[in-house]
Amino acid sequence: MAPVIRPEGEGLSRSYVRPCLLLLLAEGPSHGYELLEQVRQAGVRNADAGGLYRTLRAMEQAGWVSSWWEPSQAGPARRSYMLSDEGRDALVESLEAMREVHRMLGAMLDRYDVVAPAEVSPASVASR
Template structure:
């Protein structure tokens, strides 16, 4: 698999939970979420990816939405985490620690071995 595809697949698997975690401390509007994800580098996503995800999260009742006036333009739709969303995020966080530990144990020996050959 080429490196670009690998990163794309990893992003798809965790994007939902990254968005939920960005909402953990309070409501945010969509463009703000896109910008924050872009600031991470590895999680940069287009609005065409994030907005459909937000719609799905709303349908699944993991987030709610509310329109609020903006000091610098038209009203904005803010997304907020629901109790169900908080529970899903907590579940993911506990699984994520186990998952990354297991993957790390499997791939680290190869990485160390490859570096020693150089």
């Protein structure tokens, strides 16, 4: 029997960092460390600072975000980020793609519910 693949608490794939950042910045400007914490809270628990800053830099080069340095009372200046109009367009495209994935997964789960043995409930699978 093939092993069951589970994320073991890893959360969402790192591929969700970019759409997550777009969404967070649509809510308002923020700085890198705060964004990292929010990305992790949103479910990308294995997000790392280096990858996040590389993604923000790529998003800035693409014109999706702008950044500036803000002085800090408690230490060095912090770079803050804000979503651009192009970034808002990228967010809409990302969310449309995620809605399609959601639709496909929902259809697959509906089919699973038809063929799944009665003793295998979602709660019993989650507890394994």
